[in-house]
Amino acid sequence: MTGSADSRPDGPIASADGTGTLVLAGTPIGDTADAPPRLAAELAAADVVAAEDTRRLRRLTQALGVQVGGRVVSYFEGNEAARTPELADALEGGARVLLVTDAGMPSVSDPGYRLVAAAVERGVRVTAVPGPSAVLTALALSGLPVDRFCFEGFLPRKAGERRARLAEAADERRTLVYFEAPHRLADSLAAMAEAFGPERRAAVCRELTKTYEEVRRGPLAELAEWAADGVRGEITVVVTGAPEPGPQDLTPEELVRRVRAREEAGERRKEAIAAVAAAAGLPKREVFDAVVAAKHTPAS
Known part of the structure; x- marks a missing residue:
């Protein structure tokens, strides 16, 4: 059998060019019974398992009844930048690296983005084991x-x-x-x-x-x-998102609140007034007049 298939028909897929594979594995956000079936297979097959918290990884593998087959290393916010080159080198050398975080999908408000970017830069295959998402x-x-x-x-x-x-x-x-x-x-x-x-x-x-x-x-x-x-x-x-703008529903107080919010975000008043007017479908003069009328009123 040629191409990218692994020797085991139900096993992980290997790269065809000799480089390794980075696998981003989704982990349960609460109930360990929600772990995807492929997760156990990947934990057993990986050459390296990079875990945000090795202790939590140990508890997860015990709950799944699986033995990690490769080397386990920590990969968290404090060492992510320093450890990424080491893992990227292992990937380029042919290793299968499994990345797991404490809950959910790696790189989504969790460590992982740097390693994915490094793998893509080096032409290493990146794949995922989909899992629960908060x-x-x-x-x-x-x-x-x-x-x-x-x-x-x-x-x-x-x-x-x-x-x-x-x-x-x-x-x-x-x-x-x-x-x-x-x-x-x-x-x-x-x-x-x-x-x-x-x-x-x-x-x-x-x-x-x-x-x-x-x-x-x-x-x-x-x-x-x-x-x-x-x-x-x-x-x-x-x-819920902001409602569709309806000029008839926007009081002067609401227009002023929106302008002040944009000013606090760093916009100049003139730009804030123009943006609020455009979003509300109102003339800039109407928004300007509301701001001027409220200039002596403290922000709420």
Whole structure:
């Protein structure tokens, strides 16, 4: 049998040119029973397993009843830049490298992008073992529109940078998906309510696929109040996109809020006014007049 097939008909596919293969393996986001069947085979066949947390990898392999066949190395945010060349060399030398992170797909808000880029640069084959996704699971459970969405990852930790990032997304029509740490959830939801409006619909998805899974749905302001008492677990937040602009629905106060949000994101006032007017389908003069009328009113 020629080409790229492995000698085992049900085994991993090998590269035909003598270089190795980088395999990005999705891991369970909670329940280990959700592990894709191919994951066990890849763990056993890999020459090198690069793991974000080797202890969690050990627990996963024990749960799956599989023995790692190759060398295990750590690959996390702190050593990703330094370890990438070593793994890229191994790939170029013919090794099969399996990359696993703590949960979900590597490189999606997890280590992996640098290694994928290095492998592509060197002409090494990159493939994936699809697995559970917190992003898609949260979207499906949210009850919000899922025909178009964008993934925003984690918000900045500093309040000013977080406000600026949210201001950039205030007029986004697609549904937004964020990851967030539980101890920052209340502040982030409050910032979203300020940037997007308190009535914007959202869903907080907590501990997906785990014993204490919970999906809390409601307006952003209501969710921020709920989260103020403290929330535990892995968090994914889904926020419905901005409504289609309707000039008749935009009060002067809302126009001013949008201009201020853009100014906080770094835009000059003239540019912010023009952008808000264009998005709302209004004359620039109308937005300008609203800003001038409110110039002595403190930002809310």
